[in-house]
Amino acid sequence: MLNASVETSAMALGPWTSSARQPRDPLDEIASFATRIKARRGTAIFADGDDANYCYRIVSGEAMAFKLMSDGHRQVYEFLVPGDFFGYETQADHYFTVEAVSEVVVLKYPRRAVERVLAENSRFAREIQQMTARGLHSAYQRMILLTHKSADERVAWFLLELADRTRNSDDALHLAMTRTDIADYLGMVIETVSRALTRLKRGGAIAMQSVNDIRLVDRQRLELVRGEI
Amino acid sequence: MLNASVETSAMALGPWTSSARQPRDPLDEIASFATRIKARRGTAIFADGDDANYCYRIVSGEAMAFKLMSDGHRQVYEFLVPGDFFGYETQADHYFTVEAVSEVVVLKYPRRAVERVLAENSRFAREIQQMTARGLHSAYQRMILLTHKSADERVAWFLLELADRTRNSDDALHLAMTRTDIADYLGMVIETVSRALTRLKRGGAIAMQSVNDIRLVDRQRLELVRGEI
């Protein structure tokens, strides 16, 4: 949802390194308030309507933020990867559910503590503001995707974005989420996602080791399919 | 885009009232830095890619925030009404254009000044954070609209939202924007917008005095068409 800037996902890989030269993690400010929790695949970290007494950050694994509609439809707002910070609200309640998509480890910060730091530390407040603003920016970009892009463009965009966010150096990409999750994220149905993946495979842009393990064989072609923005 | 909370649009109607009982306008903090500018219909207040050296607030009239794609498509991010605050970025540049949709008066705040106040006044920082978070929330809601709602539902939602945001007490609603603008906001084409309006008219939910002047005759029916959320 909101990812603290560039270097942060390193924190998922090892212990905090506060070495002088290293750019500091903006969330270090609240690190001391964190408790570490685990969630198994399919379990909720918090639910739509819950009191927003805590906010969180992914350490390892993946999660998804979504809202369930009264008509049964589900909109997946974001997939959350290591480094992502989420659940900090200015209002009383959470307005979406966050559920583990794989076995996931998260840090849990008490809202009170975060707000105390926000009030006292303007640098930290600026970081949070920046993360929220980036979230808004990317939500707007996704609107373009949802209104003007074809099925293949959406799926290509999804794959490239996920590869980018999980910072895979090689071309291997593991999809922790199901086709249904992807469909609900991209505003399509599962069959269309499946067909789009098949076309990308036939076109030589990707290869599939197994259903959930994809190789971005021809990244350039994939970017071509995705199109601008 | 970002609307400072409930009472703010009153500022568009009269001079600042800092009376004790009245809830204060959160943007009072930076009021002294504002300069007042006018823009005629169709002119840009700032453009995509411009240095984000200023941010703004609508006093009267309406504007729209949008992005032009390389393929010629245009996505309208938001319609801006009196009280709306926009253009404050954490990065260097604006990433969308804002253009007057009618004759519009805006207050223009230097970014430097705003950032100085942000650093010194945590209450103000909290207000800005809250506005951005609300913007994100409403962007997510609009995603649902763009993925799962029919043409009629979208248009009904648009009319109700606009009526709500402009706080019309009676059932008259003036559309300052063109059909093309509405279409680019709702992710449809102009013909579909037109047909949806015609159906709402035939269904008795609305009436049209002229092309741009709509009466919400049967609000309940309109809400029924719009559906949940």
Place this chain on the structure above:
DNA sequence: CGTCCGGTTGAGCCCGTTCAACGCAGGTGG
């Protein structure tokens, strides 16, 4: 009076949805 621009209406098409069948892997129980 003619032109232009924005909006409306009509006809046909297309892409993604819907409905349905099938494939495949993992789990369970005889």
Place this chain on the structure above:
DNA sequence: CCACCTGCGTTGAACGGGCTCAACCGGACG
């Protein structure tokens, strides 16, 4: 060990809502 079931993904066929293309309408303006 195999038969069966269940959940998830893929593929096929037909449908339909919104898009495309095109004509028309009406008010503003020269």
